[in-house]
Amino acid sequence: MSRMNAFRIVLIEPLYSGNVGAICRAMANMGFSDLTLVAPRIVDGWEEGGKLAVHAGGLLQRRREVATLDEAVADCTAVVGTTARLGLYRQHVRTPREWAPELLQTATRGRVALVFGREDNGLENDEVARCTHLIRIPTSTDYVSINLAQAVMICCYELFVAGGVFEVPGEKSPPAPAAQRNRLLTLWRQAMLAIGFMHEEKADHMMQGFQRIFSRGVKSEDDAHIMMGVARQSLWAAGHNTRWRPPEPPGGSGVIG
């Protein structure tokens, strides 16, 4: 069972089923499952909601509908309101990222409601007064009003990320070790001399450039194999389909560094 199941998303008097559906999908994306609507005023039927929920239709079906905010949050030990406005009661506001660790902690011992206001009118003052925590989502000062479904997504996303369960699926190939990196550079030096990309007297200088590029770009053993393959192929091509020998350098020193 996901840690996120201790969180309840509460929507106050939502107007558009499309938003509710998008919220179901966002909740499912982030591992949330408890959705309660307070006195919904849906004006567009539920078809759009089902469409935007996509594979989270079950969550949409299982939504709870209640008449009042008090009823929606009665069993919650924390009630987190989201607001873009300042004013009475609205001074103690933090960003979702700032609140996330504390809310996750609280959610280990009780249910936590995230309360979102009306599309057209946000939360009323008496609703804000019922909140134990207030969230303000960072925005540009030019346009502070965020779409309801986007606001829910950002809050769920911040909690999910703070929960720390997600890791980007790792690189399958292990990181290239130093010895392999050295072999790559040695081979590359030989190849660049062989194809006449650089002369011996400039080789150290040019190799610094390759070293810089490879240090950033060649991360894994697979990466190193690819670039070593390039060098070997260059050596082969420079040898004109015969076994590779050091080419006659233009300066005549004949020694490969």
Add this chain to the structure above:
Amino acid sequence: MSRMNAFRIVLIEPLYSGNVGAICRAMANMGFSDLTLVAPRIVDGWEEGGKLAVHAGGLLQRRREVATLDEAVADCTAVVGTTARLGLYRQHVRTPREWAPELLQTATRGRVALVFGREDNGLENDEVARCTHLIRIPTSTDYVSINLAQAVMICCYELFVAGGVFEVPGEKSPPAPAAQRNRLLTLWRQAMLAIGFMHEEKADHMMQGFQRIFSRGVKSEDDAHIMMGVARQSLWAAGHNTRWRPPEPPGGSGVIG
């Protein structure tokens, strides 16, 4: 001019104008302004897009439409692809939060494209191959496919937050200093004795409870004034509308601590 103006949001063959409109609003929320569509396939006309853009209609009007991804990103020094799939080319993926500092840095010296794939089919392999960076948005393993507009919002939000320009508008009242906190506790002790909430012999113990609650709840000078007002009013009420005197304690010691 916002730092975010160095970023370009590129949508590949978007299907739904509602998503494009919601993306315009999300971009405006986070201070972005450069939107390019590659070969849009809009199936629902542009009415829904205008509706969902709300106050970002200008951004929607100013969108650029081009025929190919190459054209869309020709002047960009970094091309950041978003992908929920793994596979060829897709190993070097980080979360938007992990990439954000580097991308902001890159954006000080050149244009950065954030490329989002089709609603129905994401990015093709040859499009992923054109990307210098790959992003994967953290999601639950149960439902990894995020709505296009939500994906754009999360990426823009992460860059905006990493930009560090947003601060939650501060508490107007300064934090309560220690001396004021002490006055509050002294006054509260007197008041709680006066109204008979506690007796002198239990006062130290009970005051620990108030101290704990006030340390968490009374943060600002305004908070402290409110709670001192409560104490003063209690003392007044206990004095029955006369000047307050210490009440006769039940135990008879008569001394207020």
